[in-house]
Amino acid sequence: MDAHALAPEEHFIRNEPYYQPIGNEIAIFEAAYRHRLPVLLKGPTGCGKTRFMEYMAWRLKRPLITVSCHDDLTASDLVGRYLVKAGETVWVDGPLTRAVRVGGICYLDEIVEARKDTMVVIHPLADDRRTLPMEKLGQLLEASDDFCLAISYNPGYQSVLKDLKQSTRQRFVALEFDYPAAELERKIVANESGVDPTMADKLVKFARMTRNLKGSGLEEGASTRLLVHAGKLINGGIDPVTACRSAVAQAVTDDADMLAAIQELSSSVF
Amino acid sequence: MASHLRSAAEITELLESWLEADFSFRKVGPTAEKLATLAAEDQDFILDWVRRVASSNLEVAWQFARRAPALVGSMDRRLMEAWVLGACDVYDRQGLRHALTVMEEADQWVGNLASRQLEMTAGVLFDEIAGVLGNFVRGLSGRRLTLEQGKHIHTDTDKLYLPGVLARFPSAEDNFKLAKAMATLLWAQTRHGTFRADLAVACAGFPDPARALGQLHALETLRLSARIAEELPGLHRDMERLKRELGEGLPAGWERFAERLSTPEANIEDSLILLGDAYQLPDFIPWCYQGELRPDAVAAAFAARREKEKARLRVKLAELLDEQSRHRETGASAEPPDDKTFEAEVDDEDGRLDLELTLDGQPIAPPEDVKQLMTSIYLDFGDIPPEYLVPAGDGEYDASLLGEQRADPDAVWQGTYHEEGASFYPEWDMGRQHYRKNWCVMREKDVTPVFDGFHRETLEKHAGLVKHLRRAFEAMRDENRLLKRQAYGDDVDIDALVEAIADARDGSEMSDRLFVRTHRAERNIAVVFMVDMSGSTKGWINEAEREALVLLCEALERLGDRYAIYGFSGITRKRCELFRVKTFDEPYNDEVKARISGIRAQEYTRMGFAIRHLTDLLKKVEARTKVLVTLSDGRPDDYFDVYRGQYGIEDTRMALLEARRAGVHPFCVTIDREARDYLPHMYGAARYVILDDVAELPFKVSDIYRRITT
Numbered sequence: 001m002d003a004h005a006l007a008p009e010e011h012f013i014r015n016e017p018y019y020q021p022i023g024n025e026i027a028i029f030e031a032a033y034r035h036r037l038p039v040l041l042k043g044p045t046g047c048g049k050t051r052f053m054e055y056m057a058w059r060l061k062r063p064l065i066t067v068s069c070h071d072d073l074t075a076s077d078l079v080g081r082y083l084v085k086a087g088e089t090v091w092v093d094g095p096l097t098r099a100v101r102v103g104g105i106c107y108l109d110e111i112v113e114a115r116k117d118t119m120v121v122i123h124p125l126a127d128d129r130r131t132l133p134m135e136k137l138g139q140l141l142e143a144s145d146d147f148c149l150a151i152s153y154n155p156g157y158q159s160v161l162k163d164l165k166q167s168t169r170q171r172f173v174a175l176e177f178d179y180p181a182a183e184l185e186r187k188i189v190a191n192e193s194g195v196d197p198t199m200a201d202k203l204v205k206f207a208r209m210t211r212n213l214k215g216s217g218l219e220e221g222a223s224t225r226l227l228v229h230a231g232k233l234i235n236g237g238i239d240p241v242t243a244c245r246s247a248v249a250q251a252v253t254d255d256a257d258m259l260a261a262i263q264e265l266s267s268s269v270f
Numbered sequence: 271m272a273s274h275l276r277s278a279a280e281i282t283e284l285l286e287s288w289l290e291a292d293f294s295f296r297k298v299g300p301t302a303e304k305l306a307t308l309a310a311e312d313q314d315f316i317l318d319w320v321r322r323v324a325s326s327n328l329e330v331a332w333q334f335a336r337r338a339p340a341l342v343g344s345m346d347r348r349l350m351e352a353w354v355l356g357a358c359d360v361y362d363r364q365g366l367r368h369a370l371t372v373m374e375e376a377d378q379w380v381g382n383l384a385s386r387q388l389e390m391t392a393g394v395l396f397d398e399i400a401g402v403l404g405n406f407v408r409g410l411s412g413r414r415l416t417l418e419q420g421k422h423i424h425t426d427t428d429k430l431y432l433p434g435v436l437a438r439f440p441s442a443e444d445n446f447k448l449a450k451a452m453a454t455l456l457w458a459q460t461r462h463g464t465f466r467a468d469l470a471v472a473c474a475g476f477p478d479p480a481r482a483l484g485q486l487h488a489l490e491t492l493r494l495s496a497r498i499a500e501e502l503p504g505l506h507r508d509m510e511r512l513k514r515e516l517g518e519g520l521p522a523g524w525e526r527f528a529e530r531l532s533t534p535e536a537n538i539e540d541s542l543i544l545l546g547d548a549y550q551l552p553d554f555i556p557w558c559y560q561g562e563l564r565p566d567a568v569a570a571a572f573a574a575r576r577e578k579e580k581a582r583l584r585v586k587l588a589e590l591l592d593e594q595s596r597h598r599e600t601g602a603s604a605e606p607p608d609d610k611t612f613e614a615e616v617d618d619e620d621g622r623l624d625l626e627l628t629l630d631g632q633p634i635a636p637p638e639d640v641k642q643l644m645t646s647i648y649l650d651f652g653d654i655p656p657e658y659l660v661p662a663g664d665g666e667y668d669a670s671l672l673g674e675q676r677a678d679p680d681a682v683w684q685g686t687y688h689e690e691g692a693s694f695y696p697e698w699d700m701g702r703q704h705y706r707k708n709w710c711v712m713r714e715k716d717v718t719p720v721f722d723g724f725h726r727e728t729l730e731k732h733a734g735l736v737k738h739l740r741r742a743f744e745a746m747r748d749e750n751r752l753l754k755r756q757a758y759g760d761d762v763d764i765d766a767l768v769e770a771i772a773d774a775r776d777g778s779e780m781s782d783r784l785f786v787r788t789h790r791a792e793r794n795i796a797v798v799f800m801v802d803m804s805g806s807t808k809g810w811i812n813e814a815e816r817e818a819l820v821l822l823c824e825a826l827e828r829l830g831d832r833y834a835i836y837g838f839s840g841i842t843r844k845r846c847e848l849f850r851v852k853t854f855d856e857p858y859n860d861e862v863k864a865r866i867s868g869i870r871a872q873e874y875t876r877m878g879f880a881i882r883h884l885t886d887l888l889k890k891v892e893a894r895t896k897v898l899v900t901l902s903d904g905r906p907d908d909y910f911d912v913y914r915g916q917y918g919i920e921d922t923r924m925a926l927l928e929a930r931r932a933g934v935h936p937f938c939v940t941i942d943r944e945a946r947d948y949l950p951h952m953y954g955a956a957r958y959v960i961l962d963d964v965a966e967l968p969f970k971v972s973d974i975y976r977r978i979t980t
Contacts, residue, residue: 269501
């Protein structure tokens with residue numbers, strides 16, 4: 001299939017994404033959506049937050065506009081800016097504005113990474129005003145009823161600099177995500193990567209070992225996503241220990257000692 | 271040392287001079303002859319170490335010289351270095367007699383070799399594998415075990431002890447696998463409840479309890495090997511291979527035990543039931559990875575842990591309950607919290623350990639520390655006893671059970687000497703060309719604050735200077751500014767655009783730098799000031815140091831850099847002290863001002879430990895630039911100690927090199943006029959400033975700081 005370009009607001013998800021609910025998060029999200037409440041997803045990386053958003057977008061049949069926040073992301077990156085075209089300045093909507101206009105779901109991934117001034121534009125959207133101030137245009141954009149704001153952050157990064165302010169977090173309905181329970185995770189890994197259940201079981205066992213290392217030299221254990229990667233490699237004929245090294249160990253750390261320890265864990269499990 | 275083949279006479283001469291043979295009557299002749307038969311490279315290696323060790327102790331060096339020629343052909347270099355350094359370490363800590371026993375262990379090695387074909391053996395050293403295996407064991411689940419070096423391979427259920435050197439197999443790889451197998455078996459003992467029964471009591475009924483313990487250990491090894499085969503099949507394959515290579519297997523008569531104990535349900539009770547039969551069989555020759563069972567060590571660790579963990583869990587549960595009821599209060603029914611009960615459910619299946627905590631049937635997610643506590647308790651008892659799940663009442667436990675006990679650092683010299691609560695730092699021994707492990711006993715102490723008018727007086731005295739400093743430092747602050755003519759930005763740069771359009775009309779090329787962008791500059795510096803509090807600073811210098819610190823703080827507060835101030839002093843390696851004046855987290859308040867005023871001259875100038883400790887502190891701070899500034903009045907020195915002179919300078923230089931490796935920029939401000947002799951060697955050519963006059967210190971320090979950080 002050739003790659004083809006899509007405007008963000010046309011990004012409808014046509015096929016049902018594979019998603020295994022961990023609890024009642026689907027019902028909560030739907031209820032929040034119906035009542036036009038913004039949603040905050042908490043959880044470690046690779047535990048299914050983004051997949052959940054895709055699934056909900058498919059369920060609610062709304063376009064999904066995802067913005068991955070980085071530390072240089074400013075308010076104008078979200079709202080829009082003037083650009084110069086043929087000697088004139090032209091206003092171009094940012095992704096948030098587009099979502100507000102068409103009534104899509106705007107998902108701001110890893111919101112704590114963004115600059116502080118982005119919060120100023122999110123706040124009025126996230127309470128009952130549901131408006132987007134567009135300072136440079138001198139306009140106030142009212143969100144359509146279909147619009148939904150979702151943000152995510154990872155409370156595992158224990159940095160003072162990367163914390164959500166109370167004024168922000170208290171505007172959202174919070175959904176907590178964690179790595180799925182062992183049985184469920186096994187099912188997900190088997191389904192997503194195509195490995196057999198015994199291999200999936202070993203992968204999950206290995207992942208839980210790396211998660212035990214969190215806090216003693218490892219920032220974060222192996223996520224479900226990494227397990228799926230490893231599973232796909234194994235399915236492609238790579239030896240399990242090698243697959244775990246490339247897909248998991250190298251992904252979670254650069255520290256030579258830690259790499260060796262994780263390698264020893266995987267060579268023990270398989 | 272020149273690399274050429276030496277004759278016996280040459281070697282005799284060298285050994286005699288290093289070992290002071292004239293006074294000690296050591297007969298170096300035969301050893302020298304043996305050395306003369308070796309290759310030049312081996313001679314150099316051995317002689318170099320003899321010289322280095324002789325700087326610490328002549329007898330250890332002599333014993334090494336005597337044994338080395340026989341070993342050099344079969345022991346790999348690294349292993350040999352580890353052996354002799356190990357002996358030096360033991361000498362440092364426990365004295366000559368113990369060091370000589372380490373030396374004698376090598377004789378056993380030679381004995382072992384006789385039974386094997388003569389080949390190079392590459393062993394593994396504890397220090398090399400401790401990091402990897404430590405993380406490996408923590409990954410396996412269960413209690414957070416730590417790895418330590420010990421003479422006997424065993425566990426006390428908190429720590430796993432492995433030997434300093436492992437060299438059963440010719441290749442380093444196999445020796446590592448052996449260490450991994452040992453650690454895993456010890457882990458399995460804690461994980462699968464070997465110590466849930468009182469092993470000492472169980473064996474006491476037999477005519478020979480020690481023998482019973484040995485047979486029981488064998489049964490447990492069979493049981494746990496089966497568990498490992500189930501959970502860690504990859505490792506089990508390696509373990510079987512190691513045993514095959516050594517010709518170890520299951521002795522006759524033990525098959526039925528192995529079978530009985532290989533079911534997942536088998537536990538320590540099953541082993542105890544079988545012990546009667548096993549006792550009748552001949553002694554089980556321990557497998558290579560088996561180690562020892564030490565019920566006494568386990569009992570001690572358990573006794574130390576039990577009450578503490580109970581108290582901690584109950585207090586934590588009380589906190590959880592409090593939190594829960596506060597959540598409920600927003601709802602309508604605020605029930606009294608008394609009749610709530612916690613229940614714990616443990617799911618220990620298939621190698622996984624899942625703990626669930628419920629409050630009145632409602633599952634709650636326990637925080638990580640509570641999970642750890644519950645895991646540890648479960649491993650001890652096989653379940654969580656109900657009395658552990660009763661939340662603690664107010665004031666039921668005193669704080670001593672809850673936190674780690676911290677001994678009062680001042681009590682050290684008032685009563686008996688202790689090393690509790692102290693940190694240990696290595697020291698570089700220039701003679702040995704190696705570190706002395708855990709040599710300096712370091713404690714952090716508080717400066718007694720003196721609330722007088724010192725701070726105010728200093729500001730008045732230097733009023734003009736203060737004004738100047740404030741202005742100068744404010745100017746250094748990097749402000750947010752608008753960058754014009756950027757290729758990408760938040761707004762259109764109208765000036766640039768007009769120009770560009772004009773250019774375009776004119777037919778020349780149009781610039782694409784048409785935007786403005788705000789630049790946020792963050793000055794990201796963390797600095798520690800390390801202030802000399804040695805006895806020699808008494809009087810003038812101390813006064814000048816304190817004034818300099820006051821002015822510096824005033825300036826740094828303007829700048830917004832993160833800074834900490836520590837004083838250092840000490841007397842001998844057993845009493846190295848760092849005085850907290852201001853930590854990174856503390857604001858510059860009256861307390862800190864009073865502490866600056868309270869800085870008093872103390873003892874001597876041992877510097878290595880201070881640099882190492884402050885470097886560690888800086889490592890934990892997140893900052894782009896890290897600076898360590900030393901204010902000192904003289905060379906490193908200590909009381910009746912080798913530290914005086916070249917040794918101290920070399921150790922300080924080594925500590926500074928370590929700091930630089932860790933990304934810390936060291937800098938020194940001194941008033942010692944002779945410092946030109948040693949400072950360039952320690953700090954490098956451009957990393958120090960010598961002040962000719964003490965009175966300059968207050969004026970100069972801030973100025974110097976400004977210079978080195980811009």
